[in-house]
Amino acid sequence: MNKLVLTLAIGAAALTGGPAWSADQADQIIRGQYQAVLGDCAGCHTRAEGKPLAGGLPLETPFGALVPPNITPDRETGIGSWSEADFRSMMKSGIGHNGVRLYPAMPYPAYTRMNDRDISDLWAYLTTVQPVSNKVEANQLPFPLNIRLAMLGWNALNFTEASFQPDPSKSAEWNRGAYIVQGAGHCGTCHSPKSFLGADKDSEFLQGASLQGWFAPDITNNAQSGLGKWSEEDLVKYLKTGVNAHSIASGPMAEAIENSTSKMTDPDLKAVAVYLKSLGSDVDSAQPAKPDATRMTAGEAIYRDNCSACHGGDGAGSGALFPSLAGNSIVAQGSAETRRPPCLPWPGA
Structure with missing residues (x-):
């Protein structure tokens, strides 16, 4: 309503x-x-x-x-x-x-x-x-x-009962974004890794976590696995529509966008983007380990047969409909749970 x-x-x-x-x-x-x-x-x-x-x-x-x-x-x-x-x-x-x-x-x-x-x-x-x-x-x-x-x-x-405390050194927009993400938006409930007791690991806030067979990705400003390559405008567009030049929402995130973020006001979406882009460094020198030659050869064949028709032989994609997979932060995540693109069915689907 x-x-x-x-x-x-x-x-x-x-x-x-x-x-x-x-x-x-x-x-x-x-x-x-x-x-x-x-x-x-x-x-x-x-x-x-x-x-x-x-x-x-x-x-x-x-x-x-x-x-x-x-x-x-x-x-x-x-x-x-x-x-x-x-x-x-x-x-x-x-x-x-x-x-x-x-x-x-x-x-x-x-x-x-x-x-x-x-x-x-x-x-x-x-x-x-x-x-x-x-x-x-x-x-x-x-x-x-x-x-x-x-x-x-x-x-x-x-758990400690506590109200949000604004950071006086930050802008009102940043504090509004922090209030939404940390509070009502409860982004960490999905995107923060959990301890063996199921509690959020505060030291790894929003750095990605498994969720009912999906991987809620890193949404800090990490350049390799997070939002470091996204602009604030990219993030607002994604939260508003589920699609931008970097990614297409699927699974639980698509539902969250449909029910929640697509109905948020533009100032609140911008505030969330400002806050998330402030988390962590946009420079990350860590490089993913390269698989051995046999796995690389097998992966290339799978990509050529299943993905290249839409995403291109070089993985550059084609506009928002087929986002780039080369250098995509979702592909660079530590978990493969959400790497399966929406065009391919999940096992048993």
């Missing part, structure tokens, strides 16, 4: 005897809808062909399956019996209604950085979503991981 549609819906509700929101309340709901966009709530909590925010597909974690729950305001199966204080506690500390401890597949380690106004706005929006009766068994982890009390120890080792 975009801002115009939401505004019309609020007006229609008032005219037809629905909730009578004041102008301030209407503004808060619209701001909250945008927070849901930044947080990509639909990406996890809405399954294909399902009702909005009524529960999503299982997330396959290294520890077992977790299913994003129903977050519509249905009182029996959603969050309709929650208070705003319950919601804020869940977002800031990972402890929800009735003291239930959440698993970090719900990215409260990132959401904790959101400010109180944005969390309150998001809550206001969620209370206006159409309630859907859909009971979801969120915790499908095996014993003993299904014991939520274990998260008390996990939090003690891996």
Whole structure:
């Protein structure tokens, strides 16, 4: 639901005897809808062909399956019996209604950085979503991981509740980008490597991680494996459309662009680009190890048969439709999980 549609819906509700929101309340709901966009709530909590925010597909974690729950305001199966204080506690500390401890597949380690106004706005929006009766068994982890009390120890080792702290030495635009990436956007949840306990490795923030059979790539300014060869404009275009001269989005990133970044404002996209381009050096002297001659020969044959027709014999590509593979940061990643181009099917597809 975009801002115009939401505004019309609020007006229609008032005219037809629905909730009578004041102008301030209407503004808060619209701001909250945008927070849901930044947080990509639909990406996890809405399954294909399902009702909005009524529960999503299982997330396959290294520890077992977790299913994003129903977050519509249905009182029996959603969050309709929650208070705003319950919601804020869940977002800031990972402890929800009735003291239930959440698993970090719900990215409260990132959401904790959101400010109180944005969390309150998001809550206001969620209370206006159409309630859907859909009971979801969120915790499908095996014993003993299904014991939520274990998260008390996990939090003690891996989590500190803290709000975002602006860097006074940086511009307002940089700080806005940092706030989105570190907070509502929770980019590190996918793009940061994880410890054996499933916590983000802060020392390798946004340097790439495996995710449900895909590799969420390095999105620092590393010249070899990250965004060092991208301009800010390249990054904005990619987040807006999923396509630029360097890459075409696929898999979970394509879904994130469809549900979230394509709906973000241009100033926010620019702020995200400014922040990401500031992370790490744009000069990297490290060179990938060259495979032996036998593997190089086999790779050349595979490339010639499967890739060269679109990407060219030299890997230079052809515009945005067939991006360059030569020197492409995705190809230079340490993992091969997302190197398969969209034109080729995944095994078993």
